[in-house]
Every structure is written in C-alpha cells, then in structure tokens.
Amino acid sequence: GESVGLHLPTLSVQEGDNSIINCAYSNSASDYFIWYKQESGKGPQFIIDIRSNMDKRQGQRVTVLLNKTVKHLSLQIAATQPGDSAVYFCAEMRDTGNQFYFGTGTSLTVIP
Amino acid sequence: EAGVAQSPRYKIIEKRQSVAFWCNPISGHATLYWYQQILGQGPKLLIQFQNNGVVDDSQLPKDRFSAERLKGVDSTLKIQPAKLEDSAVYLCASSNLLGTEAFFGQGTRLTVV
Secondary structure, three states: OOOEEEOOOEEEEEOOOOEEEEEEEOOOOOOEEEEEEEOOOOOOEEEEEEEOOOOEEEOOOEEEEEEOOOOEEEEEEOOOOHHHOEEEEEEEEOOOOOOEEEOOOEEEEEEO | OOOOEEEOOEEEEOOOOOEEEEEEOOOOOOEEEEEEEOOOOOOEEEEEEEOOEEEEOOOOOOOOEEEEOOOOOOEEEEEOOOOHHHOEEEEEEEEOOOOOOOEEOOOEEEEEO
C-alpha cells in the first residue's frame, strides 16, 4: 500500500551542528507536505509546510526541500539546539479530502 | 489565539469498559480530525469531519469506535467496548477549509488494562 516513511528512526547530532531529517513518500498525487515536531507528552507541533509546486521553503532555522522526481523531502535544522530534541514527522496531504498521513517519525537527540 | 483543547489528558480503564474523549477545535476551523497514535508510531487518521459532516472514516473501527460533531464545533470520540490494543494517545487536530496548517491538541493518553 502507499505510505509515508522515514529513512532513519534515530538521529544524534552535536549542539550547533546542522541536522537533516529525511522522508520518502510513495503517493505521487500528494500535493502538500508538513513537518511536525513532537515532544514527549505533547501533540505534534507544526514546523513548516511546502506545496508540490515548490522545491524549497525556508523558515526560521529550518528549511524543507522537496524532490518530486524521487518522492523525497527533507527537513534541515540549522545550528541545532537542545530544545530541538524531539520526534519529527513528515505528513502528506493527498489530493482528495485534505486528509493527512504520517510516517513513523525520526527521533532527534541533540548532544550538548 | 487559543489552540485545540482536548480532555481528559489521561484515562485508565479496564477492557470492555467504555470511554469518551472531547475536543474543541480552533475557532473558525471547519475541519476536525481524530488520530490514534500508538507508542513509537506516527499518528493514524481515524476520522475527518468538515463542519458536522464526515469526510473520511474509512480507518475508524466502527464496531467499537464512534465519533460525532453535532454542531460543527466540538467533537467527541467514543470507544465501546475498549480492548487492550486501544491503548494509545488520541489526538484531535483542526484546520481551515484548505487543510493547511493542521494544528493538534495535547492528546488524551488512554491506557486499557
């Protein structure tokens, strides 16, 4: 079946380094993607989104890249801080009904 | 701006009992979602409402789960009877009609023993 998945379940980075979290999706009809951050005991928090007519979108310290050719998107976090430690999910919205489908998530640990 | 409110935060019940969760979405958001998040997994969509109508409930186990959004604002999700495998965090989210920037509540952590 079609799914959204992540390449790596865990990622550890040194404080101050850049982090890259990857996500593969299989539904070529998906036209909108969101990255969420989920801290322990909390609901997913919106970080940044991107539409399929874009290749790149930048926010504060975060950049999302979308490669539609290989159905891959990534979240780049610049100068990673301890507060960035969390599980990161990519979610895709397919072209019917505005439903969001989530991958398994990547656990990011920032080492001080 | 107030976020998505959910209650209760935690609930422990015995199997075969019933339980209900409540969600109040962001004011003005027409679309409301209920997700189930099992430990270590991503959220799984259970049901989506647009105003008071169901858009998608294809993944809702209808033999035991039910949800309603009678006035197009608040929503309740019920499980009756609960099974051990229903232990999870139940997340409510809301979004505008375009579906962009779906915002989540804190979730209700359900433990079935």
